[in-house]
Amino acid sequence: MTGPRIDLVYRLRVAPEQSAQRAQLLAVEQSIEMPPEAVGDARVIDEVLARVERVESLADGTSLARLQLACETVCDDAGQLMNMLFGNCSLQPDVELVDIDVPPSLAQAFGGPNLGSEGMRRLTGVFGRPLTCSALKPIGSTVAQMAGLCRTFAQAGIDVVKDDHGWANQRSAPFAERVAACQREVREANAASGRRTVYAPSLYGTLVQMQRQIELARTHGVGAFLVAPLICGVATFNAVKREHPDLAFIAHPAFGGAGRIAPPLLLGKLFRLFGADATIFPNHGGRFAYPAEVCQDIARNSRAPWHSLRAALPVPAGGMSVERVPEIRREYGVDTMLLIGGSLLIARERLAERSRAFVDAVAAADEVLA
Amino acid sequence: MTGPRIDLVYRLRVAPEQSAQRAQLLAVEQSIEMPPEAVGDARVIDEVLARVERVESLADGTSLARLQLACETVCDDAGQLMNMLFGNCSLQPDVELVDIDVPPSLAQAFGGPNLGSEGMRRLTGVFGRPLTCSALKPIGSTVAQMAGLCRTFAQAGIDVVKDDHGWANQRSAPFAERVAACQREVREANAASGRRTVYAPSLYGTLVQMQRQIELARTHGVGAFLVAPLICGVATFNAVKREHPDLAFIAHPAFGGAGRIAPPLLLGKLFRLFGADATIFPNHGGRFAYPAEVCQDIARNSRAPWHSLRAALPVPAGGMSVERVPEIRREYGVDTMLLIGGSLLIARERLAERSRAFVDAVAAADEVLA
Numbered sequence: 001m002t003g004p005r006i007d008l009v010y011r012l013r014v015a016p017e018q019s020a021q022r023a024q025l026l027a028v029e030q031s032i033e034m035p036p037e038a039v040g041d042a043r044v045i046d047e048v049l050a051r052v053e054r055v056e057s058l059a060d061g062t063s064l065a066r067l068q069l070a071c072e073t074v075c076d077d078a079g080q081l082m083n084m085l086f087g088n089c090s091l092q093p094d095v096e097l098v099d100i101d102v103p104p105s106l107a108q109a110f111g112g113p114n115l116g117s118e119g120m121r122r123l124t125g126v127f128g129r130p131l132t133c134s135a136l137k138p139i140g141s142t143v144a145q146m147a148g149l150c151r152t153f154a155q156a157g158i159d160v161v162k163d164d165h166g167w168a169n170q171r172s173a174p175f176a177e178r179v180a181a182c183q184r185e186v187r188e189a190n191a192a193s194g195r196r197t198v199y200a201p202s203l204y205g206t207l208v209q210m211q212r213q214i215e216l217a218r219t220h221g222v223g224a225f226l227v228a229p230l231i232c233g234v235a236t237f238n239a240v241k242r243e244h245p246d247l248a249f250i251a252h253p254a255f256g257g258a259g260r261i262a263p264p265l266l267l268g269k270l271f272r273l274f275g276a277d278a279t280i281f282p283n284h285g286g287r288f289a290y291p292a293e294v295c296q297d298i299a300r301n302s303r304a305p306w307h308s309l310r311a312a313l314p315v316p317a318g319g320m321s322v323e324r325v326p327e328i329r330r331e332y333g334v335d336t337m338l339l340i341g342g343s344l345l346i347a348r349e350r351l352a353e354r355s356r357a358f359v360d361a362v363a364a365a366d367e368v369l370a
Numbered sequence: 371m372t373g374p375r376i377d378l379v380y381r382l383r384v385a386p387e388q389s390a391q392r393a394q395l396l397a398v399e400q401s402i403e404m405p406p407e408a409v410g411d412a413r414v415i416d417e418v419l420a421r422v423e424r425v426e427s428l429a430d431g432t433s434l435a436r437l438q439l440a441c442e443t444v445c446d447d448a449g450q451l452m453n454m455l456f457g458n459c460s461l462q463p464d465v466e467l468v469d470i471d472v473p474p475s476l477a478q479a480f481g482g483p484n485l486g487s488e489g490m491r492r493l494t495g496v497f498g499r500p501l502t503c504s505a506l507k508p509i510g511s512t513v514a515q516m517a518g519l520c521r522t523f524a525q526a527g528i529d530v531v532k533d534d535h536g537w538a539n540q541r542s543a544p545f546a547e548r549v550a551a552c553q554r555e556v557r558e559a560n561a562a563s564g565r566r567t568v569y570a571p572s573l574y575g576t577l578v579q580m581q582r583q584i585e586l587a588r589t590h591g592v593g594a595f596l597v598a599p600l601i602c603g604v605a606t607f608n609a610v611k612r613e614h615p616d617l618a619f620i621a622h623p624a625f626g627g628a629g630r631i632a633p634p635l636l637l638g639k640l641f642r643l644f645g646a647d648a649t650i651f652p653n654h655g656g657r658f659a660y661p662a663e664v665c666q667d668i669a670r671n672s673r674a675p676w677h678s679l680r681a682a683l684p685v686p687a688g689g690m691s692v693e694r695v696p697e698i699r700r701e702y703g704v705d706t707m708l709l710i711g712g713s714l715l716i717a718r719e720r721l722a723e724r725s726r727a728f729v730d731a732v733a734a735a736d737e738v739l740a
Contacts, residue, residue, distance in 0.1 A: 029657065032508030033534055034712035039508055041515065048510030048542075061551030072540055073509055077575055080538040080600045087535065087601065087624030091658050091688075138402030138409055139443055145411065164403055165457065168450040172418075205447050206609045207576040220527055231449045231457065233603030239576045253458030260627060288401065288461050318461075344405035 001051055004071040004103035008085065011096040012063045013236075019063035023052045026095060027067050048073060064098065071102075076109040078274050079235035088262055089284040097261045100269065108306035110238055112115040115248045117303070117309025117335050120277055123223060123248055125196040128183035129366045130334055132359055133315065133340035136182065137169070141212040143173045147181035147349075153346050154197040156355030160278075160337065161186065161251040162226045163202035165252040175201065178215055183220040184366060200250055207236045224248035224277075230255040234274050241275030250315070251276035263294050268301025271312070276302075278313035278337055283328065286319025290330075299332050313337045322354065325361035338362060371421055378455065381466040382425075382433045386618050389433035393422045396465060397437050407527075418443060429513055432627035434468065441472075446479040448603035448644050457629055467631045470639065480608055483647040485618045485675070486600040486680025487705050490647055492594060493618055494529045495566040499736045500704055502729055503530040503685060505711035506537070506552065506698050513543045517551035519721075520633035524559035524567040526725030530648075530707065531556065532596045533572035535622040545571065546586055570594040577606045577695040584614060594618035595646075598626040604644050611645030620685070621646035641682070646672075646684040647681025648707055653698065656689025669702050684706045692728050699735035708732060 003043075008030075013024045027050035032039060041046055053066040074081045089095045115118070119125055134153050135145050153161045161182070169175045179201045179310045186199040201217055203210045203225050210232070214225065227249055229237040239247055251271040256263070261270075267281045282288030299314035316328055317339035328338055340358055347354035378400075385391045398406060401420035409415055423436040444451045444621050450658040459465045483489070493496055506516050523531045531552070539545045549571045556569040571587055573580045573595050578600070586593065599607040613624055626633070631640075637651045639653055651668045653659030660668075671682035686698055687709035698708055710728055717724035 026655075031536075032510065033536060035716050038716035038718060040711060040718060044508055044510040048401055048508065060471065070510075071582070072542070073536065073539055075574070076536045077538050080574055083538075083598065083601050083624055087598065089651055090625050090627050091623060091660075093628035107616060137404045138414055139438075140414035141411060149525055156409050161631045164442065166401075166403060166453065168445045168447055168453075170445055172442070175500075177732065204445070204605075206603070206606045209605075228449075228453065228457065231453050231603065231605075233576070233601065233606055234577075235574075235601075236576045236606060239578070243398065246519055252591060254453055255460050257460050257630060258463035259626060282461055290461075291461055336498060342408060346405050346408035348408060 001047055001068055001070055003047060004105055005256065006071060006074070006103070006106070007070040007101040008067040008069055008097070008312060010065045011098050012065055013094045014063065014278055014370045016057040016061070016063060019055050019057060019065065021069060022094070023055045023065035023067070026065060026089060027052050028148070031069060031073060031086060032168055033088065045067045067282055071106060074106065076106065078110060078238040079233055081087040082234055089138065090260060096259065096330060097265065099262065099265050102273070102311070104307050106299050106352035108272065110273050111242060111275065112309030113312050114245050114270055115277045117313040118310065120313050123196065124198055126159050128334065130329060130362055131159040131313065132362050133337050133339040134344055134355065135162050135164045135339065136343060137164045137345060139164060139166040139170055140172050141282060143181045144176045146173050146178055147185045150182040150185040150199060150353050151179035151189055153355055154186045156352055157193070157195060157359040158355055160200060160224070162200040162250060163315055164341070165202060165226060165228055165254050167202040168204035175213060179217045179222060180220050183222050187221065198224045200226050202226040203232070207239055210236065210240050214240070214247070214269045222248065226252055228252040228254040229271060229274060238274040248277040249275055250278045250280065252280050253282065262360070263290060264297035264301045268298040272309060276312045278335050280315040280317050280339060282318035283320060296331070299336070303335060311335070315339050322358050322361050325358070326365045329362065329365035334366070371417055371438055371440055373417060373436035374443060374475050375470040376439040376444070376473070376476070378437040378439055378467070379469040380435045380437065381468050382435055382664065383464045384433065385471065386427040386433060389425050389427060389435065392464070393425045395438070396435065396459060397422050400454060401439060401443060402421070403458065436505060441476055446476065446639055447605055448480060449603055450607040460630060466629065467635065469632065472643070474677050477643065477679055480643045481612060481645065482642055482679030483645055483682050484611060484615050484649045487683040488680065490618060490683050493562065493566065494568055496529050498704065500699060500732055501529040501707035502711040502732050503707050504530050504714055504725065505527050505534045505709065507534045507711060507715060509534060509540055510537040510542050511723040513547045513551045516543050516548055517555045520552040520555040520569060521559055522722050523725055524556045524562065526722055527563070527565060527729040528567060528725055530568045530570060532570040532620060534578050534711070535572060535596060535598055535624050539573035545583060548591060549587045550590055553592050556655055557591065568594045570596050572596040573602070573610070577609055580606065580610050581613070584610070584617070592618065595621045596622055598622040598624040599641060599644060608644040618647040620648045620650065622650050623652065629657070633660060634667035634671045635638070638668040642672055642679060646682045648685050649711060650685040650687050652688035653690060658688045666701070669706070673705060681705070685709050692724065692731050695728065695731035696735045705735070721729035
């Protein structure tokens with residue numbers, strides 16, 4: 001294989017003595033998808049057929065297979081990368097995609113975060129402490145209810161107020177009216193407080209629809225968006241990001257599965273590669289079952305040096321509470337955004353107070369650590 | 371819940387005594403995503419919160435939970451439907467999505483197949499027997515090699531010749547050149563034979579890219595396309611289909627996973643709902659592990675009466691061979707398209723002969739049954 005290539009690690013759940021053959025079948029499946037002996041073109045065998053570099057048996061009975069895939073199969077298209085990494089073999093239950101690395105040319109083609117964690121800090125004016133984030137819930141609310149939540153969160157000093165990921169264009173609060181009202185509340189609260197709370201509406205549909213949503217939201221001054229890359233397709237996410245290099249994109253893990261693609265790869269690396277400035281993931285101890293070390297690996301992959309890509313802000317979420325702020329702060333460090341949603345809303349008429357308690361807890365956690 | 375609603379069936383892998391509570395948490399997760407006691411708006415609880423209709427324990431220790439979801443959460447958007455069905459709970463390993471039904475309004479909004487199996491017959495001129503299909507492989511081939519395969523398959527009388535799903539815009543055979551050359555070969559072979567072999571190139575990227583690909587392919591007379599809805603995003607697939615009501619779309623299962631969404635639902639129902647005229651699925655006994663009854667359920671869901679949606683042609687594939695034609699024909703009946711790829715190509719210089727053997731085997735299977 002002479003051209004640039006992608007390094008892949010798969011976990012194989014087969015008997016150790018079958019792992020070498022299984023890895024070879026996988027290399028065929030994820031590249032030429034036909035018997036190599038039927039290929040007449042020597043170049044295809046030499047340069048396009050994926051190559052098994054190494055297979056190692058692990059103590060738990062599974063094996064790790066390291067493969068190399070030719071970059072020419074991917075065409076700098078994010079969807080096509082997913083197709084080559086895990087298209088057909090996603091249908092085979094004995095394979096998991098554990099990790100990848102890409103050559104600098106591919107990292108540059110996808111481009112990574114527009115703003116990254118540093119840019120998220122400039123956008124919000126927050127330095128030296130984790131950012132705070134909450135969500136506008138529930139779907140079915142009216143525009144007035146959403147706007148009221150926005151005002152309360154912004155007045156309490158929460159840095160990022162995002163639509164819940166279930167918001168699309170529901171008739172109770174259509175995108176156009178919702179975005180206008182929510183952004184107005186945030187703008188007015190910012191004018192009064194001198195802070196820079198950011199409102200991030202949720203994008204939905206196709207690239208063409210998202211282009212219209214962004215155009216409309218920009219007229220109100222919106223500078224950040226929530227997007228679920230596995231719902232809209234990663235090619236659409238990457239295209240939206242590249243078309244709008246001044247905007248921030250917060251990636252939501254919806255439809256990400258429970259581990260067939262290892263979450264540190266999917267949410268930590270791939271979302272960042274395709275353009276997540278911040279990556280929401282289900283923290284341990286909440287409503288989701290990711291172990292603590294998986295969550296830490298997501299955060300590590302979001303921030304570790306990787307080609308020239310900006311770092312993404314990890315956003316532990318999914319059933320967090322104000323009481324857990326010190327623990328989350330200790331675990332994930334300062335370059336983090338803490339997202340608390342339902343656990344604030346449950347305070348109902350004391351939402352403002354509870355939101356300020358969240359903001360104060362983040363500040364206090366840093367004072368304790370300082 | 372007063373408005374139109376979606377019926378959902380989930381399988382819960384929890385202890386039977388926990389299943390009722392787990393179902394209630396799931397209803398919250400997939401609708402309002404916050405504690406119901408924190409919701410101040412009674413309408414949201416009455417009309418938007420998903421409702422648990424029934425939970426039954428099965429002999430295998432799992433439970434089936436039947437839920438209802440308000441249609442207003444979905445906004446007639448295919449991506450948003452996937453989000454509401456399996457967005458967050460895809461991250462929870464104890465849940466599988468088994469089945470859904472949608473109200474007529476939603477079926478009409480998505481629209482189902484443009485042509486359906488009857489339209490695929492009109493397009494190819496094939497009546498009274500299964501259709502035959504093969505694939506242009508491997509990626510890395512040149513345009514001349516692809517065109518040569520196209521000619522051989524078309525001359526042998528194969529009804530549909532599709533790009534392998536790994537084709538995007540690789541430099542060895544860029545989309546524009548590949549489509550022009552392949553369609554020309556098929557057109558010339560058809561002119562000589564009087565048959566109507568159809569060439570289906572593979573779409574990739576975003577809606578905007580697909581619009582350009584279709585526009586270009588149309589200038590050459592292409593009338594059918596291959597698309598992987600879970601790679602491009604189902605909203606993009608549905609939009610492409612609706613923008614081009616005269617075209618046929620063959621759906622590929624890449625990135626479909628190995629069962630977290632039951633394949634009869636995902637490939638049989640949802641792909642059809644969003645617009646698959648034909649649905650490729652991994653047949654049992656090939657390179658994939660779907661049991662025979664799952665495959666039969668995919669075919670059944672593709673064809674069963676469902677609202678006013680056209681039937682989709684089921685396409686058993688994934689390591690099939692000429693020798694298995696009689697068995698596949700008996701199993702799936704006449705309204706089927708048989709797809710054999712690598713097992714034809716392995717004949718190499720005898721590809722034409724092997725392709726004719728495939729065509730003859732399909733014809734012979736019907737004579738035996740007649």
